[in-house]
Amino acid sequence: MSAEPGSLKRTQYRLGFWLLLAPIVLWLSLLIILPHIDMVLVSLRERVASRQYEFSFSNYTEFFTEPLYWNTFVRTAVMSIVATALTLIIAFPVSFYIAKVLSGKPKMALFILCLIPFWVSELVRTYGWMILLRETGLVSGALQWLGLVDQPVEMLYNDVAIMVGLIYTSMLFMVVPLVTTLDSLDKSLIEAGYDLGGSSWHVMKSIVIPHAMPGIMSGCIVVFMLTLGNYLTPTLLGGKDSLWFTEQIYTQFITRFNWEQGAAFGILLLVLSSLIVWLGLKITKQSFTRVMS
Amino acid sequence: MSDQAFALDAGAGVQEDLACTLLSKHFGEFAAVDEVSFSIPRGAFFSILGPSGCGKTTLLRMLAGFQQPDSGDILIKGQSVLNTPPNKRPVNMVFQHLALFPTMSVAENIAYGLKRKGVPKREHATLIDAVLAKVQLPDYGKKRIDQLSGGQKQRVAIARCLVLNPAVLLLDEPLGALDLKLREQMKIELKRLQREFNTTFVYITHDQSEALVMSDQVAVMNKGRFEQVGTPQELYYHPKTPFVASFIGDSNQYVGKVQGQSGKTITVVTEHGVRLLSQSSEETPPGSRITVFIRPEVMQISLGQPEAEQDNCLQVTVLRTLFDGARSQLQVETAEGAVLTVALPQTADFHALEPGRSVYVSWQANQCLCFPVAPVTRPEAV
Numbered sequence: 181m182s183a184e185p186g187s188l189k190r191t192q193y194r195l196g197f198w199l200l201l202a203p204i205v206l207w208l209s210l211l212i213i214l215p216h217i218d219m220v221l222v223s224l225r226e227r228v229a230s231r232q233y234e235f236s237f238s239n240y241t242e243f244f245t246e247p248l249y250w251n252t253f254v255r256t257a258v259m260s261i262v263a264t265a266l267t268l269i270i271a272f273p274v275s276f277y278i279a280k281v282l283s284g285k286p287k288m289a290l291f292i293l294c295l296i297p298f299w300v301s302e303l304v305r306t307y308g309w310m311i312l313l314r315e316t317g318l319v320s321g322a323l324q325w326l327g328l329v330d331q332p333v334e335m336l337y338n339d340v341a342i343m344v345g346l347i348y349t350s351m352l353f354m355v356v357p358l359v360t361t362l363d364s365l366d367k368s369l370i371e372a373g374y375d376l377g378g379s380s381w382h383v384m385k386s387i388v389i390p391h392a393m394p395g396i397m398s399g400c401i402v403v404f405m406l407t408l409g410n411y412l413t414p415t416l417l418g419g420k421d422s423l424w425f426t427e428q429i430y431t432q433f434i435t436r437f438n439w440e441q442g443a444a445f446g447i448l449l450l451v452l453s454s455l456i457v458w459l460g461l462k463i464t465k466q467s468f469t470r471v472m473s
Numbered sequence: 474m475s476d477q478a479f480a481l482d483a484g485a486g487v488q489e490d491l492a493c494t495l496l497s498k499h500f501g502e503f504a505a506v507d508e509v510s511f512s513i514p515r516g517a518f519f520s521i522l523g524p525s526g527c528g529k530t531t532l533l534r535m536l537a538g539f540q541q542p543d544s545g546d547i548l549i550k551g552q553s554v555l556n557t558p559p560n561k562r563p564v565n566m567v568f569q570h571l572a573l574f575p576t577m578s579v580a581e582n583i584a585y586g587l588k589r590k591g592v593p594k595r596e597h598a599t600l601i602d603a604v605l606a607k608v609q610l611p612d613y614g615k616k617r618i619d620q621l622s623g624g625q626k627q628r629v630a631i632a633r634c635l636v637l638n639p640a641v642l643l644l645d646e647p648l649g650a651l652d653l654k655l656r657e658q659m660k661i662e663l664k665r666l667q668r669e670f671n672t673t674f675v676y677i678t679h680d681q682s683e684a685l686v687m688s689d690q691v692a693v694m695n696k697g698r699f700e701q702v703g704t705p706q707e708l709y710y711h712p713k714t715p716f717v718a719s720f721i722g723d724s725n726q727y728v729g730k731v732q733g734q735s736g737k738t739i740t741v742v743t744e745h746g747v748r749l750l751s752q753s754s755e756e757t758p759p760g761s762r763i764t765v766f767i768r769p770e771v772m773q774i775s776l777g778q779p780e781a782e783q784d785n786c787l788q789v790t791v792l793r794t795l796f797d798g799a800r801s802q803l804q805v806e807t808a809e810g811a812v813l814t815v816a817l818p819q820t821a822d823f824h825a826l827e828p829g830r831s832v833y834v835s836w837q838a839n840q841c842l843c844f845p846v847a848p849v850t851r852p853e854a855v
Contacts, residue, residue, distance in 0.1 A: 371539055372572035374560045376633065377589035386585060390576040 216450075223443035239444035249428060249445070256425035257452055259339070260407040263346040267354045267403050268396065270347065275358035276388070280367065294355050302349060306416045309345055310336060313417075337419035345413040350406055354399040361395025362388070397464060397471040401457050408453050425449055489551075490515045490673040491536070491564075491641045496545035498531050505531040507697035508545070513641075513675065513690070518667050520684035521677045523694035524720070529677040532694070533643050536675065537566045549640050560589070565634035566643040570650065571626050573618045579605070579629050580614030586637045604636040607669060624655050631663075635670050644676040648683060660686050681721055685709070693717045715764055715844040723802075724766040725813050728846060731757045738784075738838050741765055745811035750784040751841035762846040769802055770816040771840040774823060775833045783835035789813065791830045805834060 226236035243249045278290050297305060312318050313335040323329045335341060365388065373383035389396070414424035425445070432442030461468055492512035498505045505528040513519045521529045534540040536547060538559030547554050554562050565586070574582050583601045592600065605611055608628040613621075621629065627647060634642055644663075648656045664687045667674045678684050684691045685705040692702040693716070701713045712718035719726060729743035739753045741763060751765050773779065779786060789805035794817065801817040803826065815834050817823055826832070 366570065366572065368568045368570060368572040369574060371537075371559070372566070372568055372574070373585075374539075374558070375537060375564075375566045376586035376637065377560050378585070379560060379589075382589060387574055387576075 219443040252423045264404045271354035279362035342418040345417040350403040353402045357395040357399040492548040517689045518674045520688040520691045522684040527694045528697040563640040565639040569645045571630040604632045608632045641673045718766045745809040750838040752839045766842040772815045772836045784838035786835040
């Protein structure tokens with residue numbers, strides 16, 4: 181008799197556990213795992229005739245034999261890494277200032293100022309950059325008015341424009357984890373660093389950065405993945421020939437209706453991002469669980 | 474006043490490691506540190522004792538260089554350090570929460586300062602082993618900080634500073650986070666370390682027992698000023714201000730009116746109407762208001778009328794026993810309604826003191842302290 185209420189409670193507890201888990205399991209399996217399994221299957225077949233498919237690696241060999249695909253792939257990876265690094269370099273001082281120099285109301289205000297641009301859709305924000313940088317844009321106009329140039333300058337549709345757009349879009353995703361980790365750094369540790377004879381550079385290098393490493397890595401992972409998978413910003417700011425890998429995927433799926441090739445590219449992009457994140461963690465000796473906690 | 478006398482004293486030949494002259498720091502209208510002057514002879518254990526908010530932390534942070542004084546000067550080994558940033562000052566600080574670097578091992582924590590000082594790397598291991606042996610943590614170099622106990626962290630924090638041979642070691646209430654037993658051990662340990670390294674220690678605390686046990690000199694600080702600087706014995710037996718008298722040790726305090734004076738002995742009638750004899754070094758005209766301080770431990774309890782002649786002897790009723798082992802106290806009430814706290818000796822005679830029982834308390838006039846009641850500031854009871 182005494183065992184029964186206990187076991188009933190346990191069954192109830194189990195039921196509750198599965199009910200609470202159900203949405204995330206459904207979400208992951210239906211929207212993430214299932215499509216990827218399908219994508220792997222699609223990427224591994226070749227159309228031999230109308231509605232006739234055969235198992236084949238041809239989509240992958242196509243990628244490695246066609247220099248355009250290969251180059252775009254490497255270019256996207258390198259640009260993403262550079263964009264992540266630059267975002268970190270710009271965001272770190274900003275985050276340090278917010279987390280350790282300011283306090284109270286100004287701190288909140290500055291943090292919210294970093295957040296405000298993200299209330300506007302990415303499309304509108306990118307359009308903002310276009311207004312500034314295009315041939316008839318504000319910067320071009322200002323340069324002409326100042327007499328520095330004698331004809332309109334086109335500042336869109338190049339790599340710098342893409343980079344500016346990517347960094348701008350990624351900023352918040354770097355600032356938030358950095359501010360959070362830097363906030364948890366005891367100010368007396370910084371003071372102790374100075375007290376024991378360290379210069380600002382040493383304090384930064386031996387105390388602040390090691391402490392902020394999990395935040396730096398989680399920010400970098402998020403920014404890198406967002407950048408690598410970004411479609412809008414490279415297309416709008418870089419133009420049609422911006423050679424971003426997501427554009428290749430789009431072209432395969434939508435323009436050429438070659439789902440097999442597109443799926444193969446998608447899988448390759450996933451492998452690439454996983455590999456680079458794994459490498460980054462290995463190099464900085466961080467564990468994924470610690471970075472993401 | 475008193476601290477200047479001390480400063481002159483120390484300047485008369487003893488070399489001093491640290492001296493401050495008229496040091497002030499204001500936060501808006503509030504004077505956190507107000508024209509403080511003092512000097513500390515080489516190798517002394519100097520404590521700054523005061524209630525929270527008295528400005529002692531601000532003073533310490535100015536010595537370390539984290540805060541800039543509004544006026545006054547800080548001299549370390551005779552050199553002004555006002556324009557020296559914290560990382561260049563020959564002082565090191567043990568922080569309140571120790572501030573050990575959690576991302577480094579014990580040895581790396583100690584090596585941090587050595588590297589910054591430019592000590593050649595091949596000497597690091599020897600220096601680290603030597604300092605760890607001195608703080609009685611041999612072979613702890615490879616441990617991570619989170620593997621250490623509270624007392625061990627304390628020792629590492631001290632070792633990390635002392636390996637650099639600072640002119641002055643500043644300690645910001647480092648024992649606050651420890652439990653009582655460990656704190657008692659660390660008090661003795663700190664004193665031992667200070668002797669062994671022969672470094673000047675400046676220790677700030679609000680705990681009078683820490684200050685009294687460890688220090689050669691104690692400065693009692695209140696509202697941004699030094700009330701008195703002296704040896705622990707001086708502060709306890711000869712406090713110069715009512716604040717010091719009430720802050721150091723326990724006291725029964727009574728405000729009363731002077732009735733008469735004969736020689737050094739004055740007769741006081743307290744607000745309750747109790748007549749007391751007290752000693753006064755100052756001239757106290759009859760009718761002037763004074764505060765009398767009587768320490769619980771100077772009073773004797775007896776069950777019957779004491780035989781020996783006592784200056785003050787009161788018949789009182791036991792209110793309650795405040796049992797605290799060897800520090801037990803008895804609260805008693807006079808016929809007039811004044812409540813006294815008396816130290817209760819842990820002898821067999823007094824074990825069975827029930828509330829309501831009548832006993833006698835007695836003490837000599839020269840064991841009382843009295844101060845004229847200042848017209849504005851009354852000493853805060855602590």
